[in-house]
Amino acid sequence: MSKDNNVLLTDELRLRIINLEYKDISNEEFTNEVRRIYMEEVGKPLEVDVSVIKSSELSNVNNTVPSSYDGTAIQFYSKQQDINEVYIVSQGTTDTDDWLYNIRAMQVGKDTNQAENTDIFANEAKKIFQEKNGDIHPVTIGLSHSLAHNNNSTSHLLYDTFDEIYSVNGAQTNYYQLYFSDNKFEEVVNGKFNISLFDNPNKVYSIPPNELKTFAEAYYKEKGTVIHQVISSDDPLNALANIRGFFTLGDVTMIDTNPDKPGLKAIIDKIPDSEVKSLQDFALVYAEGFQNGGNNQGIEDLTGVNMDVVDKIMNDGVGAAVGTYFSKDLDDMISDVNEKVPPLLEKVTNITSNADVIFGELKNAGYITNAQKQVAVEELANIEKSLKIIEEKINSIDENRKMSEEMMKGTKYSPYAGQAAMASGFNVMAGDVDAAIAIYHEVQNMQASAKRLHEELGSVMEEIIASHGIVEMLNALGASKNQGYLGNDLVLMTGGNQEIKVNISAAVRMYQEGQQELQKKKTYITKIAERFQEHIIDDYENQKQKVLSDIRNIETNPCGQLPLLRKHVFLPYFSPVQIDKVEVTEQFNGLSGMDISHLMEGLTKSLTDNEDFLESAKSNIEQLFSKDRDLSILFNYVPGG
Known part of the structure; x- marks a missing residue:
């Protein structure tokens, strides 16, 4: 399948999703980030279902075959649009276990455990996605960086795991790894280079590296056609691409990401x-x-x-x-x-x-x-x-x-x-x-x-x-488009000289989170007014009405007040004294010091000023880049909302 037909259709999209794998976030956050990144890069919402599974959630991964493999599976699914794509984002080197695996696997060729778990994870994740939506045979795409490219490509060469593989600055495939893991490859190598079953397996290291490399490239060439790589000419791993053990498959786009430096490859190539x-x-x-x-x-x-x-x-x-x-x-x-x-x-x-x-x-x-x-x-x-x-x-x-x-x-x-x-x-x-x-x-x-x-x-x-x-x-990829990246944020730049740079991701977060905070502030201001009215103004009137009601009761029923009179005046029990009339002179002092209009005006003005600031910032940024992009959709769209 052509990469132009995939959901993640650009290098920038794929690289940002690969970079997202290094963040320790929940599946919900991961999904929202995928949608945000898609919106920023494509300029429209991602109108398909997105499901996420992490390798740490599946008991079979790193269990049957012990390793420190880590990855995330993402399914993009829409029955109406005939879309069913599963991306396996394998994680690159992050800890000591990974570095030790790098040495054992790629420097020495003695380990493929992470590659095996790549295939285990891909198959387990696809089963779960199938149970969820019923569709089978998704397009399975590997995304990878560094060590993860070795994992994804080796997994594919051994088990046909992927339909496509996209990688950035990958650790290349290793023919020693494949020799010790792919029985068919081992057999043809032994036949080609006269290694018998009774020889020490390490005899493969005595084969002239260039001859074994050329043989491996030809043997795996067809399977390697689905591998697509973007590599920095300054990447230190690129400097190791020609040393013994490594060989490169698929199409490779070389990018000079640090024009001020020549890269390490020329240096490494001088080492015998x-x-x-x-x-x-x-x-x-x-x-x-x-x-x-x-x-x-x-x-x-x-x-x-x-x-x-x-x-x-x-x-x-x-x-x-x-x-x-x-x-x-x-x-x-x-x-x-x-x-x-x-x-x-x-x-x-x-x-x-x-x-x-x-x-x-x-x-x-x-x-x-x-x-x-x-x-x-x-x-x-x-x-x-x-x-x-x-x-x-x-x-x-x-x-x-x-x-x-x-x-x-x-x-x-x-x-x-x-x-x-x-x-x-x-x-x-x-x-x-x-x-x-x-x-x-x-x-x-x-x-x-x-x-x-x-x-x-x-x-x-x-x-x-x-x-x-x-x-x-x-x-480097974004320079020609006047855009760059800071972490996983998108930065837009104006003009050929890139005179003004704006972190659009951060600006959108500021606007959206600011609007959310302002909405909370509006709610709080409304509640303050309601509580003041309820507990001060309304309560005063309620208490006043209770007093007036008691007064009316006394005036309309003077005889009923005789027991109260007896509490305060001595009267014989059989005294003929009666209360014929009661008149109450009432006077209610109004509330004083209870005017909060100045407070409410201040809160309302603060709210208005903040709203004006956010809208002004949004409008200015939209106007700044209006010739190239319509940014309003970014400001108004909330992933997961």
Whole structure:
């Protein structure tokens, strides 16, 4: 189906809905926001039913196949207009679990769990929508950004999930992921590149990346025709599009969203594939470690350093060190370090050897200053230096133990062999403990270097990451139309020089919410007048009438007042005294100090002034953009109203 026939028919509409997925709002709010966005972009109300389901509402998602997938399903339905479209808006990277998945799935190709849950969610949501309206076979469209493009596209290639996929700044499809998840693809790859069933599955990584990439592009080309992408040439993920594992499917529109900067692709392309492979190997170990047990576990899986063991030595003193030593915890840790640090150092050396070129290119491109470049190069060198010291300490442990063994051979038959053995044992232990303490300090140094790198380059990363975001892309797309975006708000601009900018979304909210508040104020003013009339004016008149009624009763029935007279005047019981006539002279003082007309006038004037302000602002904004757009429909329309 052509995208021009879809409900969400423009890139701006789709991107704003994708961006909406990152907001934590209720289904009702989400629906109203969809209608608002449609109204702003298309200029008319969305005259179809809109239903929303979130993946968190469905128990099967992330349950059968554990993952951190998150998404929202939106159905646009109208039987009269023959519209039945389901959009699966998969969410991009938001938390640590997603970042770890990025590494496992897209850097290493070892995980497709989020892609599997994309398909599970799409099918579950469509069943619910079908039960609601009875229609089957909706057009199913995937919307995605970043990690979500990998999820949606991989889900489609594996399970035929979508009829169309639209993505912005997506993490591209990974042929290693597909190799380990698509049995048919694995079979044809094995046949093409002579991998037998008895070979290690990781042999696929030995295939020349360009050859496997070309093969994957041809194999999935037909399925990829439904994939449509808009990508910023400044997007850092775009810089990774050509490294091993990634390949791009479908049609791609490239947009320069940050003309002042050249983007990272030219820089990344200068890194040899062997160094990229080192990054992938490093990422796999890092991801698995930090996934299994957090910070300390990640350090241990990277370096072999068991921080819990070393903390005991550092915090509890020599006695604890001896106990730790003889429990072999320290011995096991040293053995683990000896196994893991040398290959890790080799990978880090491959990375740091390119540091001057990488950060030099960033400096030349204007991303960082010369001072920031120096910090980056220095701290990476410090990390490498710490790893070398750790390696040296490991070597010294081996040499110390070998020397001790040689000395013990020379005293084997000596009468002092026992004492020599004890001394030798304590010497070895002392050397091991000393090495453990040194290793601990080097781990601290590496953590300090990582912290300084973050402090120095954090703002640079924010700028780079902004080019990966949706808003920068929206602004680039809207520039030719004299419109931009602030968050999920629409900003209109006048003239080629964009001299005046107005946040239309905010202006409409101000007008509509202002009108609602003014309506409340009108109600309050009316209630004040009603309560004053009821409880002051009317109550005074009511009480006055009660008194007059009592007076008339006394005057028309004077004999009836005799019991009252007896209460105040002594009269014998059989006294012939009668009351023939009663005359009451009444005088009622009018209410004083009860005039609130000045208060009511002030409240009414305030109300009128506010109404005038809102209407004037609305009128001025409408007039400002009258040549290009009729904004009155936006001001007068309330989503869900």
